[in-house]
Amino acid sequence: MTGPLSPNSWQYRGLNAANPGLDHLSNGLIELVKAGHNVVAGSADLQYSNGLNRFAAAYPDRYVSFGISEQNMVSAAAGMASCGVVPFVATFASFMALLACEQIRMDVAYSAQPVRLIGHHTGISLGFYGTSHHATEDIATMRSIADLAVVSPADGAQLEAVIRASAGYDRPIYVRIGRGRDPVVYAGGASFAFGKAHEHLKGDELTIIACGMAVHGAIEAARAMNAEGRSVGVIDMASIKPIDRDAILSAAARTKKMMTVEEHNVLGGLGAAVAEVLTDEGAGVKLKRHGIYDEFSLIAPPTHLYAHYRLDGAGIRSVAEEFLRS
Numbered sequence: 001m002t003g004p005l006s007p008n009s010w011q012y013r014g015l016n017a018a019n020p021g022l023d024h025l026s027n028g029l030i031e032l033v034k035a036g037h038n039v040v041a042g043s044a045d046l047q048y049s050n051g052l053n054r055f056a057a058a059y060p061d062r063y064v065s066f067g068i069s070e071q072n073m074v075s076a077a078a079g080m081a082s083c084g085v086v087p088f089v090a091t092f093a094s095f096m097a098l099l100a101c102e103q104i105r106m107d108v109a110y111s112a113q114p115v116r117l118i119g120h121h122t123g124i125s126l127g128f129y130g131t132s133h134h135a136t137e138d139i140a141t142m143r144s145i146a147d148l149a150v151v152s153p154a155d156g157a158q159l160e161a162v163i164r165a166s167a168g169y170d171r172p173i174y175v176r177i178g179r180g181r182d183p184v185v186y187a188g189g190a191s192f193a194f195g196k197a198h199e200h201l202k203g204d205e206l207t208i209i210a211c212g213m214a215v216h217g218a219i220e221a222a223r224a225m226n227a228e229g230r231s232v233g234v235i236d237m238a239s240i241k242p243i244d245r246d247a248i249l250s251a252a253a254r255t256k257k258m259m260t261v262e263e264h265n266v267l268g269g270l271g272a273a274v275a276e277v278l279t280d281e282g283a284g285v286k287l288k289r290h291g292i293y294d295e296f297s298l299i300a301p302p303t304h305l306y307a308h309y310r311l312d313g314a315g316i317r318s319v320a321e322e323f324l325r326s
Contacts, residue, residue, distance in 0.1 A: 021180030022051030024156030025118065028163030029055050029088055033062065037167055040080060044070045044091040050120045051180065052090060070095045074103040074117070081113035088163075092126070093119030093176055097138035101145075108172045109148045115172050116163075122152075122176040122212065123263030124292075124309070127302040135176075136292045140268025142174040143241045149173045149194060150241040152262075152270075154185040154215035158238060161192035169194060176212065179302070183216040185236070195242035201226070203233030206324055207251040207258050208316070211237050211270050213306075214261040220313030221320055232320065240270055245277050252283040259288040259323055261316055263306075266291045288323045290316070 029052075032039045042064040047053040056063035066073040070091050077087035090096075096119035097104070108115045119138055126133040143150045151173060153159040159177055166173055191198075197209075201222050210218040215236045222232040233255065235247055252258060258278075260271035271289030278287060292309060306312045310319050 021156050021182060022049075023054060024159045024180075025051050025088075025090065025120075025163075025177070026054035026058070028160040030058055031160070032163065032167060033059060035167070038085045040064070040085050040087050042066050042073055042077065042087065042089045044068055044073050044089075044095065046091055046120075049092075050090045050118065071100045071103050074100045074115070075107045077115045077117075078103070078107035078111055078113045081108075081115050082111070086114055086116065088116040088118060090118035090120055092133055093122040093135035093138050094126075094133050097135060097141050097174065097176075101141055104142070104148070104172075104174070105145050109145050112147065113172060114170050116166055117172065117174045119174060119176045121179045123178075124297045124305045125179040125213070125263070125302050127305060128299055130299045131296050134297050136263070136265045136297055137268070138174075138176055139240060139262070139264050139270060140272070143273065144268070147171055148241070149239075150176070151192075151194075151239055152176045152211040153190075153192070153238050154210075154212060154236055155182045155190070156180070157184070157186040158190040158192060161190040162238070165192045165194060178213050182213050185216050185219070192238060194239050195244055196239060197244035197247040198236040198238065199247065200234040200236060201232065202254075203231040204254055205231045205256055206320060207233040207235060207255040208261060208320065209235045209237050209248070209251070209258065209270065209274055210261040211240060213263050214311055214316070217306075217311060217313040217316045218261050221317035224313070224317055225320065230324070237270060237274075240273055243273050243277065245281075248274055248277045249281055249283060252278060252285040255285065257286045257288070257323060259290060259320060261311065261319075262291040263311055264291050265294055267294055288319070290319050
């Protein structure tokens, strides 16, 4: 039987070799180990789907394959954290945030253990795997758990920046990432700080606040609209909790309308987080929340689903233009 570290594995050749975007998680962790941080990693039998096989090959004594046992993996990570190491554990976002929610709440967050929970293949990126594997509720679920940070990087470079920033963060973190095929947003490298947004464009007609895979499409849509005389801004809100209240309120003060975009249910996600800030502060700006409109997502290739739900560049542009005309 082929072992999990074998370079002859069909999974290694079929996934990692064809999808170098999977390298970023391991790259970030290897960087932490080389910097002297006491990092360990684990996965629920998905080391080839999330790229952790590279970390396992580099540091076999720092890697645990938990098998298809997500809840046990989270509880074990909390136990390891209590012994002084910093665990990064990864599985599909639907299993991490939903199946293991109780363990995250009690063993990790309530116990204040600095576990880094990596939910990959978020939103509808698992396509044909269907509703059981789609994760369009994870932001809402995770950000409702006390003392748990929620982060959604836009691409691999920003994921590595999140991992670097985590070295100075002593509380638990949920990181939602895609399938390793996300378009590049930060070609020259990325920076990240908890509670801070990154503003790509300024606009006085509309400001789009996006996270995760939606950031690239939002920038594409805004640039196309601006080329036609519009004034549309884009903010990457990778840090969903803690959220950058100042960035939201600053945009609300200068723009006529605001719109959030996320690969998630519009209930409880990024849009809800932004709406809470605007409401708390009495900001008088109209907000449109765009994402999955409170339904179980369809089953199809991810690219088709993104187009169907208008989460690609063309779709985001059409929603934004409709909102501006309303």
